[in-house]
Amino acid sequence: MRKRGLKFYMSIYRKILIQDLKSKMSYRADFIISTIGMIMTNLSGFVTFMILFHNFPTINGWDYYHMLFLYGFSLVALTPVQCFFDNNWNLRFMVQSGDFIKYCFRPVNVFFYFMSEVFDVKGLGQLAFGIGTIVYAWIKIGIPVTPLVILKLIVFLFTASLFMIALMNFAAATCFWIKNSGYVMVIMFRFKDFAKYPSSIFEGIFKVIFTFLIPIAFIAYYPSLVILSPDNVPVLSWISPLFGLIFFYLSYKFWMLGVRKYDFTGS
Amino acid sequence: MNPKRLLALTRAGIMESLYFRLGIFVTLFANLIYLVLVYYLWKAIYASSGTDVVNGMTFTDTMIYLILATAIFNFLEMFVVWDMSRSIQSGKIVLDLLKPMRYRKYTFWSYTGNHVVQFFLTFVPTFIVVMIVTHGAIKFGLNIIWFLVATVFALIINYNIEMLVAPICLFTESTWGINIVKETIVLLLSGATIPLAFFPEKIRMIVQYLPFRAVYDIPLSILLGKSGSDTWDGLLKLFGLQIVWLIVLTVAGNIFWNCAVKKITVNGG
Numbered sequence: 042m043r044k045r046g047l048k049f050y051m052s053i054y055r056k057i058l059i060q061d062l063k064s065k066m067s068y069r070a071d072f073i074i075s076t077i078g079m080i081m082t083n084l085s086g087f088v089t090f091m092i093l094f095h096n097f098p099t100i101n102g103w104d105y106y107h108m109l110f111l112y113g114f115s116l117v118a119l120t121p122v123q124c125f126f127d128n129n130w131n132l133r134f135m136v137q138s139g140d141f142i143k144y145c146f147r148p149v150n151v152f153f154y155f156m157s158e159v160f161d162v163k164g165l166g167q168l169a170f171g172i173g174t175i176v177y178a179w180i181k182i183g184i185p186v187t188p189l190v191i192l193k194l195i196v197f198l199f200t201a202s203l204f205m206i207a208l209m210n211f212a213a214a215t216c217f218w219i220k221n222s223g224y225v226m227v228i229m230f231r232f233k234d235f236a237k238y239p240s241s242i243f244e245g246i247f248k249v250i251f252t253f254l255i256p257i258a259f260i261a262y263y264p265s266l267v268i269l270s271p272d273n274v275p276v277l278s279w280i281s282p283l284f285g286l287i288f289f290y291l292s293y294k295f296w297m298l299g300v301r302k303y304d305f306t307g308s
Numbered sequence: 309m310n311p312k313r314l315l316a317l318t319r320a321g322i323m324e325s326l327y328f329r330l331g332i333f334v335t336l337f338a339n340l341i342y343l344v345l346v347y348y349l350w351k352a353i354y355a356s357s358g359t360d361v362v363n364g365m366t367f368t369d370t371m372i373y374l375i376l377a378t379a380i381f382n383f384l385e386m387f388v389v390w391d392m393s394r395s396i397q398s399g400k401i402v403l404d405l406l407k408p409m410r411y412r413k414y415t416f417w418s419y420t421g422n423h424v425v426q427f428f429l430t431f432v433p434t435f436i437v438v439m440i441v442t443h444g445a446i447k448f449g450l451n452i453i454w455f456l457v458a459t460v461f462a463l464i465i466n467y468n469i470e471m472l473v474a475p476i477c478l479f480t481e482s483t484w485g486i487n488i489v490k491e492t493i494v495l496l497l498s499g500a501t502i503p504l505a506f507f508p509e510k511i512r513m514i515v516q517y518l519p520f521r522a523v524y525d526i527p528l529s530i531l532l533g534k535s536g537s538d539t540w541d542g543l544l545k546l547f548g549l550q551i552v553w554l555i556v557l558t559v560a561g562n563i564f565w566n567c568a569v570k571k572i573t574v575n576g577g
């Protein structure tokens with residue numbers, strides 16, 4: 042097969058996206074309620090924070106505004122997985138019912154085609170909420186605004202988002218091997234709730250597990266340190282972009298391995 | 309109604325859940341990881357506060373409370389909202405409505421099997437691990453029995469909340485949205501995310517009387533001997549609240565379901 046460039050895939054993505062949005066528009070009530078639901082989950086996270094800081098002045102040396110920054114950072118970093126990779130949630134139904142086979146017959150990358158089918162609009166509400174939180178915390182902490190800092194923020198937000206995407210890819214792809222893999226996804230998805238706390242709270246073996254095995258420390262903590270404490274950035278923060286790319290690549294390979302295995306069962 | 313028929317549904321549910329054994333082990337495993345996360349998070353929080361007791365809760369109390377809240381969440385979890393909307397879309401709901409048993413009753417009893425399996429295979433092991441980690445901080449006495457009674461009430465209240473929310477899907481064609489709104493409200497206001505004892509005084513006064521508290525906070529408070537549950541007077545108050553909400557929600561759910569069922573339109577079912 043001829044190698045297709047980025048441009049080809051972009052144009053296909055645009056076409057599929059428009060179809061998806063058209064079909065979503067026919068369920069307007071669903072769209073509105075889902076957006077409200079999304080904002081409510083974010084608000085509930087915010088309320089949890091308020092209640093925590095109502096009782097405790099700091100958490101592990103992090104004050105209210107630094108924690109808010111971390112929270113906003115995690116929300117923005119979790120937006121791409123919500124917006125672009127939401128179809129992972131449907132994977133196990135498709136695999137079980139056999140509908141998945143249709144993706145294998147198209148002359149485009151299976152992973153790309155599968156993910157492009159759904160664009161989750163309600164993730165944008167989370168993005169707005171997250172940006173608002175970051176800006177608010179940014180002003181309160183008084184971090185200087187320079188082009189370099191903004192650039193760093195964007196690069197490391199991108200980095201952070203890779204980890205959650207990779208985690209969900211791994212979780213979703215388990216459905217090629219085990220039945221009822223919904224549990225795995227729900228659990229992975231719940232771990233993200235801990236991304237908003239500083240990972241310095243972990244000790245010993247669990248520090249290793251939550252850094253390298255289930256990398257929730259990279260969803261917000263390590264990347265955001267580049268902005269929050271520019272004088273004292275740990276090495277792990279600097280190598281997180283590389284680490285994120287590797288992790289994403291591995292999850293992609295795992296996902297595709299599942300697809301290959303699915304082909305062979307010939308269901 | 310012949311109890312044998314109801315128990316047959318429970319048995320079928322047990323067999324169905326046991327078929328998905330792997331899911332149960334994954335849930336249990338996740339609970340243990342969750343235990344680790346909660347442990348370190350709250351250890352850090354308590355370490356920064358400088359005192360051992362905050363709002364009448366020690367670190368151990370908070371940890372037991374939150375972990376068992378998650379364990380209760382797992383075993384109470386019902387997918388009524390999803391099941392109902394899926395069976396409306398596929399048209400299967402017509403078959404359920406034609407069964408010689410009230411739909412609400414049928415749904416409830418077919419879930420009981422799952423509850424039983426989840427209780428013994430996820431809640432009890434989690435409970436044992438919590439006991440080991442905290443060196444037996446949970447007192448064993450009458451409170452265990454009261455806790456079990458309160459949990460049964462909580463199960464019925466939770467089911468009624470589900471049955472109040474699920475028919476909304478009939479009107480809105482939205483499942484994910486409705487479900488996430490319900491889950492967020494229940495988890496926050498029931499104390500499953502953060503113990504109710506930490507809520508600011510004024511908000512707690514209101515939240516105290518809402519039905520959500522009856523699902524997680526009341527059974528856990530009884531188990532830990534908090535909220536005055538160590539006296540007969542306080543215990544009666546907590547059970548009273550549960551029973552009042554149980555009756556109110558059952559009646560409301562019945563009325564709402566009877567109205568909603570007339571609205572069902574099944575496309576080509």
